Amino acid sequence: MSYDREPVEATIAELRPSMKSLNITFKIVEKGDSREVTSRRDGESHQVLDAIAGDSSGIVTLALWDDMIDTLNVDTTYRLENGYTSLFQGHLRLNIGRYGKIEEAEVPISDIDTENDLSAAEHERPRRSYGGYGGSSGYGGSRDRSRSRQSRGRRRY
Secondary structure, three states, rough: OOOOOOOOOOHHOOOOOOOOHHHHHEEEEEOOOOEEEEEEOOOOEEEEEEEEEEEEEEOOOOOEEEEEHHHHHOOOOOEEEEEEEEEEEEEEEEHHHHHHEEEEEOOOOOOOOOOOEEOOOOOOOOOOOOOOOOOOOOOHHHHHHHOOOOOOOOOOO
């Protein structure tokens, strides 16, 4: 089984939670103040900063970590390859990530739609599917056992 994903080319307005292998061009509109956080993964201290990234379709919060804080500049257009989106406290974020590649874009973005803020809306955390036949009871829940084998998979919502 291959875990390689086909890259997704997107604009800011097309971003949704849990997108992977994301290619996107944006301009850094604004950078906030950096803060120190402790990683749950390695227990080490890191600097993180929330920046606002935008294009002609909208804006989104971009998480910048450690060296990226000083590398990316306001009013500069960048091309991100293999980025991803996530939710932080229910709000959409664009992330460069460990495997993402970012460089200055060849063509600068001039118009930014600051009215369409994708990080302003609160999202529910997506439910994980464990291969069951639907419902929130997870795989093999009691509700699934009560239905006949023929009716499984044809549930109407």
